Amino acid sequence: MKKIKHKIYQFTAIFELNETGGYTVTVPALPGLVTEGLDLESAQVMARDAIRCYIEGLKKAKEKVP
Numbered sequence: 001m002k003k004i005k006h007k008i009y010q011f012t013a014i015f016e017l018n019e020t021g022g023y024t025v026t027v028p029a030l031p032g033l034v035t036e037g038l039d040l041e042s043a044q045v046m047a048r049d050a051i052r053c054y055i056e057g058l059k060k061a062k063e064k065v066p
Contacts, residue, residue: 009055009065013047015040029066030054 011027018024018036023043027033027050035050037043058065 007065009051011051013051015043015047025050027051027054 011029014026014028015023016026022036022038023040025035025037025043025047027047030051033050033054035043035046037046055065
């Protein structure tokens, strides 16, 4: 039987209302991570996806996840 191991990460995301009425999201602990959403709900979904991809990239590069 194969064990599945999951780590849970927690990051602070900053949601800023932008000039188009949507939200721009940054995550200070993950330099360069910026995403957007048309509304707060879609910005949250985009942020989760961007964080997931960022962490996956770090793992593939064998770098430490903050």
